[in-house]
Amino acid sequence: MKVTIENLKKQYEKIMAVDDLSITIKDGELVSILGPSGCGKSTLLYVLAGIVEPTEGNIYFDEKLINNIPIEKRNIGLVFQNYSLYPHMTVLENLMFPLKMNKVSKNKAIEEAKAISNLLKIEELLKRKPKELSGGQQQRVAIGRALIKKPGLLLMDEPFSNLDAALRIEMREEVKNLQKDFNITTLFVTHDQEEALSISNKILLMNKGKVVQFSTGEELYHSPSSIYVATFIGNPKINLIKKEDFIKNIGNLEKILDERIKTFGIRAEDIIIYPKEERYSELTIAHIKNIISLGRDTHITLICKGIELKSIITGECNYKIGQDVFIKFKKIHKFRDSV
Known part of the structure; x- marks a missing residue:
């Protein structure tokens, strides 16, 4: 799915969270939205998801204007940092839930859930409930639940922020491989430059609601467009x-x-x-x-x-x-x- 954003604005009283943002994300790209806290990263993601209404501007999925299309009809998968699993359901039931909502038969839903659990290496956890899982296992279930309905767009909001350093690196590799296997357009919100550089085709660097630079990680590092970009990317600082x-x-x-x-x-x-x-x-x-x-x-x-x-x-x-x-x-x- 190609995503086109034209002159997008989102204002909360006196705060312009997203300020006249225009970009195009190609079908199948993995784009990280990077920037400091309060720069508008998550707001942009929530506007794309349909959770938050834009103040101005247009959003197109492929060539279709989706401004007024409700979240359940946008063909998206969502993964949040707090996993948002249903605590009373088993892993199998959590994975099946999106298919159940789409009126998929129980047998077909079980088949699809087992297939995605095998892909995510959680097939032995299907009978467990979320409280019996580690953070990494819960995150795999959340990713599986987002992917099982084969969305056109996957939106991930700081999905690894609650994981330890070693597991974060492991999950980056898994998401990168899954994204490539599914060939699904993915937007990945993070404040971690190493995370963005390691998994993305492109990085959208934001500051105060604006696009500062939208390019590959290599270009951000080797050809920064401004001092802000040069100092944000790289350790030690330039x-x-x-x-x-x-x-x-x-x-x-x-x-x-x-x-x-x-x-x-x-x-x-x-x-x-x-x-x-x-x-x-x-x-x-x-x-x-x-x-x-x-x-x-x-x-x-x-x-x-x-x-x-x-x-x-x-x-x-x-x-x-x-x-x-x-x-x-x-x-x-x-x-x-x-x-």
Whole structure:
């Protein structure tokens, strides 16, 4: 199912939760809606679901306008962070419920429920009730219940927020594989950039109800459209330096100088460190202020002519706090907005 959103607005009194949003999501895409708390992520999802009415704008599923179509007729599957399973029903009954509501015969519903439980590796849990399940098992049941009616659009609102870190990673892989197997258009709300980057075909990054950038995770990271995007995506955060400070203290930028550029950004992994004794030419000298080892990666804080820079190296680290080194930059991002 293709989803087209045109000039969508949702206003709550003085708060514009979704502000003139227009995007098109292709059939079969998995799109993460990413952003900080209060940016409008969940509101957008609820408007698409039909739970919340838009203030202005239009929504099309394929070429059909669905603004006034009730939730039960939108052909969508919903998965929430609190699972929303019926506590008095078994897993089998929870899975069968959407088919029962669609007047599917009991035998056919049982057959479909067993098939989806096998796909989600919960076939041994069919006789249990939700209170007898772990968080991960409950989430699998919730996903199965959303998928069993073969919806055209799957909407997921922070579905893994109640799971521990290891299980979150496992569930990401499962959702990604299921989405691919079912070829179902999916919108996945999250505030976790790693989660969005790991599962999505595209990411819709929002701030204050607006689209900040809608593109692949790779483009968001390597070609951010603004300082907001550059600082939101990536860990450690990108180093930001005012143009005048960069030119004065760090390097000659004649080849890339542009009057419209106000800020330069350098990702931590794009700072290449060389030992001082190797005497490379045309490099900038820096002083190592701090070193934090995180196993595979080492985070190094550098002071370069009064400017603090965060760098990261992978593998063995032979540098020491207090050491002077040479640095160069593999890639420099240029922004027209100020820090």
